[in-house]
Amino acid sequence: MKFRLILASELDQGLVSQWEGLRACSAMYDSPYYHPAFTRIVARARSDARILLCEDAGRQLGIWPFHALDSRHSVSIGDFLADYQGPIGEPSIDWSRAEVLRAMGSRYFSYNHVPAGMSEFNKNAWTHSQSPFLDLQGGFDAYAQRLSEQREASLLKKVATNERKLSKKMGELRFELQSTADADYLALLAGKSEQFQRTVGAEHDIFKLAWVRQVVDDIRASREEEFAGVLSSLYAGDTLIAAHFGMRSKNVLHYWFPWYSTDYAEFSPGLILLAQCAKNVGQFGVTSIDLGRGDQAYKLRFATGAHALCEGAISSPAWLRDMQAGLYHGKRLLKQSALGQYLRGLRHAGKPK
Numbered sequence: 493m494k495f496r497l498i499l500a501s502e503l504d505q506g507l508v509s510q511w512e513g514l515r516a517c518s519a520m521y522d523s524p525y526y527h528p529a530f531t532r533i534v535a536r537a538r539s540d541a542r543i544l545l546c547e548d549a550g551r552q553l554g555i556w557p558f559h560a561l562d563s564r565h566s567v568s569i570g571d572f573l574a575d576y577q578g579p580i581g582e583p584s585i586d587w588s589r590a591e592v593l594r595a596m597g598s599r600y601f602s603y604n605h606v607p608a609g610m611s612e613f614n615k616n617a618w619t620h621s622q623s624p625f626l627d628l629q630g631g632f633d634a635y636a637q638r639l640s641e642q643r644e645a646s647l648l649k650k651v652a653t654n655e656r657k658l659s660k661k662m663g664e665l666r667f668e669l670q671s672t673a674d675a676d677y678l679a680l681l682a683g684k685s686e687q688f689q690r691t692v693g694a695e696h697d698i699f700k701l702a703w704v705r706q707v708v709d710d711i712r713a714s715r716e717e718e719f720a721g722v723l724s725s726l727y728a729g730d731t732l733i734a735a736h737f738g739m740r741s742k743n744v745l746h747y748w749f750p751w752y753s754t755d756y757a758e759f760s761p762g763l764i765l766l767a768q769c770a771k772n773v774g775q776f777g778v779t780s781i782d783l784g785r786g787d788q789a790y791k792l793r794f795a796t797g798a799h800a801l802c803e804g805a806i807s808s809p810a811w812l813r814d815m816q817a818g819l820y821h822g823k824r825l826l827k828q829s830a831l832g833q834y835l836r837g838l839r840h841a842g843k844p845k
Contacts, residue, residue, distance in 0.1 A: 493553065493585075495595035496545045500535035500557060500569070503528060503543065510552040514580045520607050523782060524741040525576040529719035530711075531557040531569050537706040541569060544596050546585055554581020558596065566598040568605070573704065575623065575746065575784045578606040578613060588612035590808035600807040602816075605785055608800035617802035618817040624795030626781040632771045638796045647793055651760070651767045658759040663729020667768040669775065671725040671735075677712065680723070680735040681705075683751035708749075711739050718742040722776075726765045728756070734765040743779045745769070766794055 511528045515521040524530060535541035538559065546554035556579035557569035568577035579587050586592075587610075593599060606613040608620060628635045636648055659665045671677075681699055688697040698704045712721040718741055726734040734752035738745055747769070752761040770781060783791040785801055807813040 493546060493548045495592060496547060497595055497597065498543050498545065500531055500541035500543050503532055503535070507543075507545075507552075507555075511555050511580065514552065514555060514582070517582070520609050521580050522741055522744045522780070523576040524719055524739045524744060524746055525570065525574055526580055527719045527741050529714060529716055530739070533710045533714070534570050534573075534707055536710065537703040538571075542566075542596070544579070544592070546579075546581060554579050554585045554587070556580070556587065556596075558601070560597060563597065564599045566596055566601045568603060570707075572698070573707065575605050575748075575782075576607065577603045578610050586612050588616060588806040593806065593808045599809075600805060600812050602805040604801075604803035606802050608802045610802075613804065613806070614802045616806050616813060617804035618820050619803045621785050621801045621803065622787075622798040623785045623801055624783045624787075624791040624798045626770055626783070626794055627779075627796045628770060628774060628781065629779045631774055635770060635796065639794070642796055644793055647763075648767060651763050654759045655764055658728050658733070658756065658761070658764070661728075661759075662731055662733070662756075665764075666727040667765075667772065668725045668727075669722070669769065669772045671723045673725070676725040676732060676735055677723055677737070679732055680737055680749065680751050681708075683735070683753070684749050687751065708737070712737065714739070720776075724765065724769055726752075726761060726768060733759075734761040736765055736769065740773075740776060740778055743777060745773050745776070745778045745781045747781050747783045763790060763794075766790065770794075 508528045515526055531541065531543070540559045540561065542558055542560050544556040544558070545552065546556075558566045559569060559571055560566050568574045579585070581587075593601065603613060605623075606617075608614045608617075626635060627638060639647065655665055685697050685699050688694075688699075699708075712723060714720050720740055722736075722738050722740050722745060724736045725732060732753070733756055734750070736747065736750040738748035740746065747766070750762055750765060752765065773781065782799070783795060805813045805816055
């Protein structure tokens with residue numbers, strides 16, 4: 493077994509075919525983030541994209557796309573855009589070994605969206621989370637039945653009631669699963685930017701970053717059978733009420749950037765949009781909508797399952813990871829302490845009203 497490092501821009505069709513073969517070995521790799529097209533798109537936008545290959549006797553055992561941020565630190569391909577991270581390969585490979593990091597040209601790999609099923613990353617994790625999903629196997633009616641039994645029996649009825657109320661006030665509802673309208677796309681990006689600026693500050697508006705915008709634009713233009721951008725829109729009359737941009741693989745839609753007009757918040761347009769996606773996405777062959785990591789109320793209300801994720805780091809020497817784990821747990825303890833609550837109170841009190 494040996495490791496070989498290449499530039500992500502060197503990804504050729506032969507390697508793509510081997511990559512696809514490895515993905516097919518486990519449902520863990522069903523997410524579009526693990527499709528080679530995602531790496532190829534990101535590599536066009538960022539020159540620091542690399543791929544580590546694990547080979548044995550001419551056979552490809554594993555593929556790990558990542559960013560070499562500097563000579564010491566690396567992160568998963570897509571950086572903070574990546575809702576699923578880590579290598580694609582046979583379970584016999586221990587990716588956490590110092591030998592692997594040396595082959596990457598790195599001393600420290602940090603992650604926060606690696607499936608817990610990747611045991612070598614799970615054992616180096618300092619916290620865990622989950623990515624809720626809608627199980628659409630058997631179609632929307634089967635999903636609705638599972639939702640009624642597991643979660644909230646009246647949710648979809650409430651959504652239907654809001655659809656009728658919104659239609660009565662604004663005009664007939666029109667949902668398009670795959671919109672090709674530039675106006676819909678630009679309205680979504682503008683709405684998400686406004687949301688970022690309003691909720692977390694202008695400095696955290698990721699769409700101001702040229703590489704992020706290029707990646708999102710290129711995903712939108714993708715129309716491969718097993719990898720494509722998906723732009724969905726919801727109109728009431730002539731008014732765009734809500735929209736979503738995400739990407740899909742063969743059977744998973746990753747619900748990525750949803751937006752709705754807050755002018756119509758009383759009708760819960762975001763919930764209407766998600767319900768419409770769930771009703772219609774089967775036409776693409778999709779059997780799961782992954783909502784991404786987080787415990788937002790709408791995710792928990794619609795989900796019928798969740799994928800376990802882990803956050804941590806692997807490093808050489810090991811104390812780099814241990815030090816970071818200590819800092820993480822220290823910050824968490826401080827946040828939960830009386831002192832932490834006092835400091836947060838002072839910070840909020842100093843903010844302008």
